Each structure stands twice: as structure tokens, then as C-alpha cells.
Amino acid sequence: MLQPHLKIDKIEKYVILLSGDPEMEGTALKYLDKTEQISNNKGYKTFGGRYKGIGISIVSTGIGCPSAAIAVEELAPLKPDTIIRIGTCGGLLKEMNAGDIAIPYEAMCCDGTTKEYDSKIIKTKASKEIFSTLSQTAEKLSIKYFTGVNRTHDAFYEPTKNFTKLSGKKLITSEMECSAVFFVSKLRNIRSGAVLIVNTPEQPEEVAKDPSILYRLIDEKKVRLGKDNAVKIALETIRYLKLR
Numbered sequence: 001m002l003q004p005h006l007k008i009d010k011i012e013k014y015v016i017l018l019s020g021d022p023e024m025e026g027t028a029l030k031y032l033d034k035t036e037q038i039s040n041n042k043g044y045k046t047f048g049g050r051y052k053g054i055g056i057s058i059v060s061t062g063i064g065c066p067s068a069a070i071a072v073e074e075l076a077p078l079k080p081d082t083i084i085r086i087g088t089c090g091g092l093l094k095e096m097n098a099g100d101i102a103i104p105y106e107a108m109c110c111d112g113t114t115k116e117y118d119s120k121i122i123k124t125k126a127s128k129e130i131f132s133t134l135s136q137t138a139e140k141l142s143i144k145y146f147t148g149v150n151r152t153h154d155a156f157y158e159p160t161k162n163f164t165k166l167s168g169k170k171l172i173t174s175e176m177e178c179s180a181v182f183f184v185s186k187l188r189n190i191r192s193g194a195v196l197i198v199n200t201p202e203q204p205e206e207v208a209k210d211p212s213i214l215y216r217l218i219d220e221k222k223v224r225l226g227k228d229n230a231v232k233i234a235l236e237t238i239r240y241l242k243l244r
Contacts, residue, residue, distance in 0.1 A: 003074035007041040011078040012048065012055035014238045016231075017071060019087045019177055020045075020060040027227045028058050028086070031235055044071060051235045054242050064154065065113035065180035072181060076188035082130060082241060083185055083192045084234045088223075089175035091198035092166065093146065094206075099222030101143055101229055102172055102196040104150035105131045107179040111154045114183045123149070124183040130193030130237070137237045143229045148172035150196070152179035160211040167204035174202075195233050197226035 002009045018024050020043060029035050032049030038057075039046045044067075047058040057080070061071040072083065091100060109121045125131075138145040151166065151174045166174070178194050185192035199217055207214050 001077060003077070005042055005070050006044050006046060006059065006074045007039040008046050008078070011075055011080050012057040013081045014054065014241070015057045015059055015075060015080045015083045016234055017068065017083055017085045017181060018058060018060040019068075020062045021088070023224075024086065024227055025058065025060055028231050031231055032056060043067070052239055054238060056235070056238065061177070063156075064176050065111040065152065068177040069113050069180040069184050072184040072188065072190070076190060080190055082238065083181060083190055084130065084134070084237065085177060085181045085192070085194040086230045086234055087175060087177060087194070087196060088199040089150070089173040089196040090200040090202045092171050092173060092203055094203050096146065096198050096201050097222065098198055098201060098218040098220060099226035100198040101138065101145040101226060101233070102150070102198065103131065103134045103138065103145050103147050104173060104178060104194055104196065105147060106149045107182055108149055108151045108171065109179040109183070111152050111176070111179050113180045117183065117187070121183070124179055124186070126182050126193040127185070127191040130191045133237045133240055134193050134195060134233060137240060138233050141229075141232060141236065143233060146172050150175060150178050150194070152176060157215065160207060160214055163202075163214055164204050164208045167208070173198070195230040197223060197230050199223045199226075
């Protein structure tokens with residue numbers, strides 16, 4: 001059945017979900033063979049290709065949980081096995097720098113979308129097997145990574161006073177899609193996980209001193225290298241999953 005937003009009626013077993021950054025799409029596609037664009041509708045773009053003989057689908061969703069949730073809901077009837085989100089994030093730890101990798105095992109649901117599904121939801125987890133394999137893959141590739149709890153929220157340009165309240169909450173990253181991907185995937189019996197690239201180091205304590213760093217996206221070689229590393233981790237994770 002043709003899905004109304006994605007405009008596709010089939011999908012590969014393994015899906016990489018992107019948030020629509022054209023550079024991120026290009027980074028992912030350069031590692032695949034036999035690539036083709038399958039659809040482009042309402043900001044949702046779907047690509048197909050092969051990585052070391054394994055069929056891979058890449059779906060871009062745009063920004064935010066509503067779009068991400070729609071993508072997962074419309075992928076679900078097409079029976080994917082695994083969804084891995086790759087995207088950028090704010091780094092909340094003092095030791096984080098631009099281009100660093102984070103692999104969250106859980107997302108705090110500060111968004112509205114997951115609360116539409118469950119008004120009492122506080123946190124939602126990545127699939128244990130996918131999180132574990134992503135972490136092991138990063139180690140095998142000798143790529144440094146951070147792990148912990150991510151915050152997913154809706155307002156990129158949120159008031160500074162909201163952001164500084166994150167201090168002391170033991171969060172490692174902040175972004176806008178993971179909670180919806182994790183939660184809806186779990187509802188629809190799809191394994192899911194995420195690999196995030198820090199493009200804004202923004203420790204809450206430092207933001208309190210200098211609010212201008214809150215929205216300061218860092219576009220530099222380290223972030224581009226981080227995107228390459230994230231794609232490598234995701235693709236090699238899929239290869240390991242396939243071999244099991």
C-alpha cells in the first residue's frame with residue numbers, strides 16, 4: 001500500500017532516518033552502491049542503495065518529532081526490522097566538542113508528540129540490541145563516543161531560562177527527534193537506535209554565563225568528520241546485525 005506522506009510501498013529491512021540536512025544525505029549516500037532516489041513528497045525523501053551487499057533505505061524527515069513520528073508510522077506497515085536515526089545535537093557535557101559522537105540509550109520526552117500517544121510519558125528507550133551494537137561498533141572502529149540520556153524537545157529557539165534548567169539533570173545531549181523515533185518504533189515492533197553528532201557544544205552552566213552560545217551552530221571540519229563517523233557506525237552496525 002502506498003504510504004500517503006512517504007509515497008513508497010516498500011522498504012528495505014534496514015532504514016537510516018535523517019532529519020533532512022542535504023549534507024547529511026550526501027554523506028550517507030556516498031558510502032552506498034547502486035543508489036537511487038525513490039520518492040520526494042512533502043519534505044520526505046527516500047533513497048535506496050546497498051552497503052557491502054546489504055539493502056539500505058535512507059529516509060529524510062525534516063525537523064522535529066511530528067515529522068519523525070509520521071515517518072516511523074508509515075514505515076511500520078512496510079515491515080522494516082531496524083531504524084537508526086542519524087542527526088546533529090547539542091552537547092551538554094563540558095568535555096564535549098564539535099564533531100563528537102553520542103549514542104543515547106534513552107530519551108527524555110520533552111516534546112509534544114510522544115505525549116499525544118501517552119500523556120504520562122517521561123522517558124523512552126532505544127532498543128537494547130541496537131544501542132549495544134552501535135556502541136560496540138564505535139569501539140571496533142576506534143571512534144570515541146559518549147553515552148547516556150538525551151533530551152528531545154520541540155522549540156529549537158527556546159528561552160534561555162528553560163535550557164539552563166537542564167543543569168544537573170545528567171543529560172548528555174539535546175535534539176528534536178529521538179523520543180518519537182524510539183517510542184513509535186517500540187509501539188510498532190521495530191528496533192531503533194540513534195547516533196548523534198555534536199554541532200553545538202552548549203553546557204547549561206556555560207549558557208547561563210553566556211546565552212549566545214545556545215544557538216551557535218558550529219560549521220567546521222570536525223562536524224563534517226563527525227557526520228562521516230556517524231554514518232560509518234550506523235552502516236557497520238547494520239552489517240553486524242545482518243551477520244548474526
